[in-house]
Amino acid sequence: MKPWLRTTGVALLSAGVLLGAAAATLDWGAQARSKRRIEVNLRPLPDAVGEPSPERGRYLFVTRGCAGCHGNQGGGRPVVDDGQGMRVVAPTIAPGPGSSVAGYAAADWDRVIRHGIKPDGTPVLIMPSEDTARLTDADLRSLVRHLGTLPPAARPVAAEVRLPFPVCIAYALGLMPDAAARIDHAAPAPAPVDDGVSIEHGRYVADLCRGCHGEHLSGGRVPSGPPDWPPAANLTPGPDGLLPRYASLDDFRRLMRQGRRPDGSAIGAAMPIGSLGALNDTDLAALHLYLRSLAPRASGGG
Secondary structure, three states: OOHHHHHHHHHHHHHHHHHHHHHHHHHHHHHHHHOOOOOOOOOOOOHHHOOOOHHHHHHHHHHOOHHHHHOOOOOOEEEEEOOOOOEEEEOOOOOOOOOOOOOOOHHHHHHHHHHOEOOOOOEOOOOOHHHOOOOOHHHHHHHHHHHHHOOOOOOOOOOEEEOOHHHHHHHHOOOOOOHHHHOOOOOOOOOOOOOOOOHHHHHHHHHHHHHHHOOOOOOEOOOOOOOOOOOEOOOOOOOOOOHHHHOOHHHHHHHHHHOEOOOOOEOOOOOOHHHHOOOOHHHHHHHHHHHHHOOOOOOOOO
């Protein structure tokens, strides 16, 4: 064998070994990250917030995206199956045998909904708990009460998360953080805000947008979204923000309920119109008022 062929072969073999080792290391890193234990100090939910409302809970179940993943009756279903290695199945969260939430205590519901952490202390990989992390105590109790009224699923569905290797790499490196990594676990529950078309109530409604559009709602890459998702829009006013195109409440309402821009074109499929479209008139008007009150920010600042 000629020396240059031998040298090239050794180099290619060495590169292959290094790439294999790197891949194994990243896969181990993703597995370790998904199994890390997260401690949070939970306080008992106070009874003083009033009797939980199943009707309010059902409204939150739909508008906060729970039904969009777990189904209208909480029976669970496949959410993503792109045929390229990514498959996500939302489990059954209705009561009954085989439910993923069988035996949940109040603290377990608080941990998973507001902190993105399973009862065993490991993170929930796909559930966008950053959108529900700021629920008031009363709303959390009402949401849980509604879940308890759902009929048992005929065929309970188990959770399944399969991620393609590029996504595992991003997760292992912290480029695609789970919800638990993005939530301030020490933050107190927000104080109740009266329903009404006010900036304060709009701020509370806007919490459901922050998981994709960022803490300051200025958009950019969706941290926990698939790599092929487009950047989230800038929801603040200003030259490159979304609000100048939706200055009227009617245009904003059409966007949220029909997924249509003022020119009639459809927005991207990443926008969860199924849940946002169920927001009532008060919440939509308050959200629009709050977004209009924000200081302009450059797009992509989170």
